[in-house]
Amino acid sequence: MQSEKRKNIYLVLVIAFSVTAISLSFYFYQIFFSPNALIDSDQKYMLKIRSNDTYKTVADRLYDDRVVNDLVSFSFLSRLLGYQDNVKSGLYTITPKMTNLQLIRLLRSGNQTPIRVTFNNVRTKEDLAEKITANMEITPDQFLALVQDSVYIRKFDFDEETIMSMFVPNTYELWWDSSAEALFDRMYREYTSFWTDERKQKASAIGLNQKEVSTLASIVQAESQQKADERPIIAGLYLNRLRIGMPLQADPTLVFASGDFELKRVLNVHKEIDSPYNTYKNIGLPPGPINLPDIKSLDAVLNPDNNDYLYMCAKADFSGYHAFASSLSEHNANARRLHAALNKAKIF
Template identity: 35%
Template sequence: MKRFLRLLVVFVVLIGLICCWLLFSQATSFDAKSKYIMIRSNNKNAILEQMKNESIIKNKMAFNLVASVTGTWDKIRTGKYEVKKGSNNLDIARMLKNGKQAEIKLVINKLRLKEDLARLIGKNFESDSAEVMKYISSNDSLKQYGVDTSSLFTMIIPNTYKFYWTATLPRIFRTLLDEKNRFWSAKDRAAKAKALSMRKEEVYTLASIVEEETNDEGDRSKIGSVYLNRLRKNMPLQACPTIKYAMKDFTLTRIYEKYLFNPSPYNTYRKPGLPPGPICTPSPKTIDLILDAPKTDYLYFVAKADFSGYHHFSSTYEEHMLYAKQYQKKLDEYMARKKEKENAK
């Protein structure tokens, strides 16, 4: 009898140790501080295989036992999960059971094309880029946000947005719309746009052009005043960045006369007023520079001949042409030297 009791105690202790090992021993085998795993279905065998292959767990049988006992397989949901280094089977099973997904930070900076937006969302969320592209290319999809395929970008304020990987496209775009509304309601922006006799979307579109003209804030502010003056005088904007957008070639460093005949509605040399929509997503700072643009009588600007990136601003066409010829001469000289070097290779 005593021997049986001793064996029973040993057996119970052994079972307890095995349970502790299953529950609390380190399950992970990766070296990084944490690792992400994408759960795309509730197929138990596929998930176990994936977790083993990605070094999230060491032993499929051990994790399966813990997950089964804790009811994880009945509760698991698709999503992106972050597993910390050193996590045990119980930690991972509880996280999956409770659906504690990792937070996705969608960082939006400057985008130029709908394809750029589709790739960015497809890279970070369950929806792939093809699905996103189909969604944002449909006016039926976009009308609930008060935009169409041309004005889509006007609802995107560059910022960092937080979501879960499983966020739907309507959820993502509703969040972007909420941020747009918050942005325009702050700092008297809507009132400033009205004072310029412009809609918010028009200010955004103009800011997108100025964003592409230069990186210097001082010059951006003056360029903004030039375009505002041209709009007031019903002059064509004649903005070179709109030609690049029309041709979908953002590597162009020189706009030749032949490019100016492009029939695109974004060609502001041929089409009066603002283009149908933005040519990029401008920074909030550039939007504010348009809203607070200085009052000037400038109607023209051209890059300085020293290639410093700064511009000469003029009120008369005659003065502008003097600066333009200086720049053209230096540019021709530079291109000639560049060609000589290429031929010498």
């Protein structure tokens, strides 16, 4: 009888142990391999982990944004796999129905998703700082501090006036959590990549260095905002002036010198502005670019139209094109027509 009783107890224990083992096995299987991210969604989720984020802030964000369904199992496996003490910043793409194991491996690996950074139509350093950091963790102020740091930018062989030349407008793939210093390094690499031996040779052929090409390209770009096809012609005109030592007399440089970028009409009073950017008073190029010239503007200067123009003014039909002239008398006639049209349109 006692023997039979012991057998029953043993059988009960075996069954209980088996049930527990099966239950635990099933639970652990669910923890590892059952979908736990974006269960009720078919949209990807972009998780931004900042440089100072802790595991708690990451876990809270995932739970609050309804990315992770079961936070307990996610946290348990995170601790088991060492992620809680190894949080890596960055931008991560979480796809629907990911398991805890897949999600933790992604975050622990640091395999983040690159972002696309595009900046163009930039006039000032402040504009650049706002646009280049728009989709990044760093702030415009952090980037601007480096742009304005004369000691820091010297290591790239630029100064306060020419530093804008280093940034070639384009679309770049970057890491969202890149530091301001890392961003600078990347832009310098892109700058050196842009300036191929062929482009350097073309710059030398027209008597300019790389920074001077950028400065002239910025003026050409400002003069051809509406009609980009005129850029090589305008570049040829300004190169003609530089060759004979004639002031550039470029109105966009006066706008830059005035600081009033809403200025619609340059008057004689603006030609008296005391600034190295006043190309009516000063012969040669200004100290640096007046905007961020794009690749087409840079290449227009490197591949200028071979012409004998020395003068230009906007056409009186307000088409956005310019009337070019080789002589002062021809230019004065073009200018009279333009001024009459401006006065008639009450643009003062």
